[in-house]
Amino acid sequence: xxxxxxxxxxxxxxxxxxxxxxxxxxxxxxxxxxxxxxxxxxxxxxxxxxxxxxxxxxxxxxxxxxxxxxxxxxxxxxxxxxxxxxxxxxxxxxxxxxxxxxxxxxxxxxxxxxxxxxxxxxxxxxxxxxxxxxxxxxxxxxxxxxxxxxxxxxxxxxxxxxxxxxxxxxxxxxxxxxxxxxxxxxxxxxxxxxxxxxxxxxxxxxxxxxxxxxxxxxxxxxxxxxxxxxxxxxxxxxxxxxxxxxxxxxxxxxxxxxxxxxxxxxxxxx
Ligand SMILES: NC(=O)c1ccc[n+]([C@@H]2O[C@H](COP(=O)([O-])OP(=O)(O)OC[C@H]3O[C@@H](n4cnc5c(N)ncnc54)[C@H](OP(=O)(O)O)[C@@H]3O)[C@@H](O)[C@H]2O)c1
Numbered sequence: 001x002x003x004x005x006x007x008x009x010x011x012x013x014x015x016x017x018x019x020x021x022x023x024x025x026x027x028x029x030x031x032x033x034x035x036x037x038x039x040x041x042x043x044x045x046x047x048x049x050x051x052x053x054x055x056x057x058x059x060x061x062x063x064x065x066x067x068x069x070x071x072x073x074x075x076x077x078x079x080x081x082x083x084x085x086x087x088x089x090x091x092x093x094x095x096x097x098x099x100x101x102x103x104x105x106x107x108x109x110x111x112x113x114x115x116x117x118x119x120x121x122x123x124x125x126x127x128x129x130x131x132x133x134x135x136x137x138x139x140x141x142x143x144x145x146x147x148x149x150x151x152x153x154x155x156x157x158x159x160x161x162x163x164x165x166x167x168x169x170x171x172x173x174x175x176x177x178x179x180x181x182x183x184x185x186x187x188x189x190x191x192x193x194x195x196x197x198x199x200x201x202x203x204x205x206x207x208x209x210x211x212x213x214x215x216x217x218x219x220x221x222x223x224x225x226x227x228x229x230x231x232x233x234x235x236x237x238x239x240x241x242x243x244x245x246x247x248x249x250x251x252x253x254x255x256x257x258x259x260x261x262x263x264x265x266x267x268x269x270x
Contacts, residue, residue, distance in 0.1 A: 007031040009058075009084045011075075013066060013122065014092030016043040018191030019141060022216040023089050024051060024059075030220075032087065033058040037075060039065050066092050066118035067110050076125035087137040088126045090119045090163075095143075095197040096153035108155045115159035120166065127174060134178035139223065140167045142183045144231065147243075152197070160185075164229070171228050180226070184219040186210070187233040 010027045014020035016038035024036055028051045036044045041063035048059040062078070064071035079085060093115045096103060123138060130136030143160040145151050167183035175181060188194075188209045194201035201209060215232050222230030231240055258264075 007033075008086030009033040009035060009082065010087035010089060011035040011037065011079065011085055011126075012089040012091060013037045013075075013118075015047065016040040018193060019186065019189060019212050019216060020089070020091040021047055022212045023091060023139075026216055026220055027087070027089075028055040028057045028059065031057070033084070034060065035078070035082075035085070036061045037064050037066070038092065039063060067113040072118050072121050076121055079122060079125040080129060083129065083133070085126065085129075086135060087139070088122060089139045089141070090122060091139075091141045092118070093141060093159075095156045095193055097197050097199045098153060100154055103153065103155070108153075111155060112159060115156075116162050119163060123166070123170070127170065127179065130179045131174050131177045136178070137180045137182070137223070138167075138170070139182045139184060139219075140164075142167070142185045144185045144187045144233070146183075146185060156197075168228065175228075180223070181228060182219075182223050183229050184222070185229065185231045186215050186219075187231075189215045 007030065010023075010032040012020050012023050012027070012034060015024045015034075015036035017040075020036075020038070024034055024047060028034055034048070034051065034057060036048060036059065038044055041061060044061035044063070048061050051057060051059050062075065064075055066072055066075070079088065094111050096108070096111065100108075119140065123140070126136070126138065130138070140163045142163040143156075145157040146160040146164040149157045149161070151157065164183045164185070167181050170179075171181040188201070188204050189212050190201050190209050191212050194204070210233065218232035219230050222232070229240060229244070231237075234240060
């Protein structure tokens with residue numbers, strides 16, 4: 001397959017399976033060289049070998065557990081030092097389906113370390129260089145549960161709401177400086193995620209489950225359209241626009257010197 005030169009290097013976390021592996025495939029075909037990060041180096045290497053053969057791109061793999069501080073620091077250093085990196089795909093993440101009271105809180109803490117802390121540190125490491133060079137892309141994989149705290153596990157939903165907020169905030173901060181931001185909110189996607197989260201994907205109604213290939217292709221189409229927030233399943237993008245503008249309309253009234261009248265009038269009725 002023909003490839004374009006000069007796109008630079010994309011660093012993709014969680015590229016050993018599922019959505020991250022499809023990003024690696026699609027980005028190599030778009031002409032990016034790759035740095036693939038995950039714990040399972042054997043799987044990363046076999047993907048890298050295939051992509052090198054099929055696309056001719058340069059593909060490097062790095063084994064790292066992004067819940068381990070020293071491993072995150074190693075990737076941060078690479079992101080700061082390597083001026084060839086033009087894209088970061090923060091994809092590595094885990095979910096959970098149990099309720100809070102039925103969850104192991106140590107596992108939830110690990111989820112926060114991966115979904116929130118590592119993502120934040122990697123983003124903070126890459127963005128200053130992208131701003132300095134006036135060019136680059138950060139794709140953050142959130143989830144539709146960012147908008148639906150009643151679905152799955154509340155900590156998982158919270159981590160993905162964090163990813164959405166951080167991306168919107170960063171767009172506000174550096175979007176005008178040549179750095180493109182995108183939060184991707186997949187719905188249920190057919191990957192190993194579900195087994196790892198404690199619910200086999202086969203148990204979901206199949207009409208709500210997308211393939212990872214369709215999800216990533218739609219997300220990349222959204223990126224090409226310049227979308228800040230991409231919800232691959234959502235039929236009408238205007239629904240998201242209305243939701244987001246309702247949020248923005250609250251803004252002028254979210255901070256006032258005095259409490260709202262409903263909290264003060266009638267306060268003397270004891
Ligand atoms: N599948 C869905 O329905 C769905 C829906 C919405 C959002 N998402 C999000 O999509 C992203 C990708 O998930 P997926 O569906 O593709 O699931 P997946 O197939 O389980 O992939 C998760 C990836 O993250 C990596 N990973 C997990 N723990 C890690 C750690 N401690 N350090 C480094 N890498 C780690 C895994 O690699 P190793 O095990 O080799 O480390 C794997 O490559 C996640 O952020 C997830 O929250 C998924």
